[in-house]
Amino acid sequence: MGVTLNPEVWRIDNLELTVRLILAIVLGGLVGLERELGGHSAGFRTHILVCLGSAAIMLLSMYGFSEYAAEPNVRIDPARLAAQVISGIGFLGAGTILRTGLTISGLTTAASLWVVAAVGLSVGAGFYYGASISAFLVVISLFFLNKVEKIFSRAKKDRSITFILQRRINSLQQIVTSMNESGIKIYKITIENEEAADPSVEPLIIRMNVKLKKTKAFDEALIKLAGIEGVLRLETAGDAL
Known part of the structure; x- marks a missing residue:
C-alpha cells in the first residue's frame, strides 16, 4: 500500500x-x-x-x-x-x-x-x-x-598589578600593608630587575596576582598604592564581566 x-x-x-x-x-x-x-x-x-x-x-x-x-x-x-x-x-x-x-x-x-x-x-x-x-x-x-x-x-575576581618601584626606597612593605587594609589578597609575587637609563633610580618591577574581597573599593586602593613613596608607576589588568 x-x-x-x-x-x-x-x-x-x-x-x-x-x-x-x-x-x-x-x-x-x-x-x-x-x-x-x-x-x-x-x-x-x-x-x-x-x-x-x-x-x-x-x-x-x-x-x-x-x-x-x-x-x-x-x-x-x-x-x-x-x-x-x-x-x-x-x-x-x-x-x-x-x-x-x-x-x-x-x-x-x-x-x-x-x-x-x-x-x-x-x-x-x-x-x-x-x-x-x-x-x-x-x-x-x-x-x-x-x-x-x-x-x-565579587569574591572571585582576579587581578594582576604591576609596580615599577625605585630600588633604594623600601616600598614593598608599605604596598603589602596597604593592600591588606583594602581587602586585596596577594597569592603570587614576581620580582624582575630592569636596567635604568638613570642609575640613581634603578627601577624594580614587581608583578602581583591578587584576589579582591572588596571590588567597589579597588579604584580607591589603586590611588592609595600609587601615592606610596617610591612607586613610579603601576598597571593593572583583570577579568571582565
Whole structure:
C-alpha cells in the first residue's frame, strides 16, 4: 500500500510567512536590546539580523522547494539548511570574543548570538511557543541573572598589578600593608630587575596576582598604592564581566 504525499504541506501563504519574519525581528531584538544597553560588540541590529536570517533560511528549507515536492525522486529535508546555520553561526560568535591580558570578554554575547539563531530557526519552522519562551528566558537570564552573577563573583575576581618601584626606597612593605587594609589578597609575587637609563633610580618591577574581597573599593586602593613613596608607576589588568 503506497503512501499518499500531500504537496500542500510544503507550501505557506504570504501572510504566514510575513508573520514569522516579523516575529523573528521582535524576539531577536529583545535579546539584542540587552546587549546594546550593555555596550557589547554585537548589539541590537546584529541580533535582529541573525534571528531574521535564521528564520528566512528555515522558511527556505521548508517551503522554498515546494514546487518540487510532488516529484517522485525528490526528498525534502527541512533540517538540512537549519543544521548549517547552527554550525555556521560559530564564526560570527567567535568574532565577538576578545582577550586582552588576563581579560576575556564577549563569551556571553557569542552565546546569545547562537541562541538567537536557534530562536530564528524555531520561528521559521512555526514553533512559536518554543521560540517565544526561549527568547523570554534568554532576556531574563541576561538582565537578571547577570546581577546575581556579579554578586557571587565579587569574591572571585582576579587581578594582576604591576609596580615599577625605585630600588633604594623600601616600598614593598608599605604596598603589602596597604593592600591588606583594602581587602586585596596577594597569592603570587614576581620580582624582575630592569636596567635604568638613570642609575640613581634603578627601577624594580614587581608583578602581583591578587584576589579582591572588596571590588567597589579597588579604584580607591589603586590611588592609595600609587601615592606610596617610591612607586613610579603601576598597571593593572583583570577579568571582565
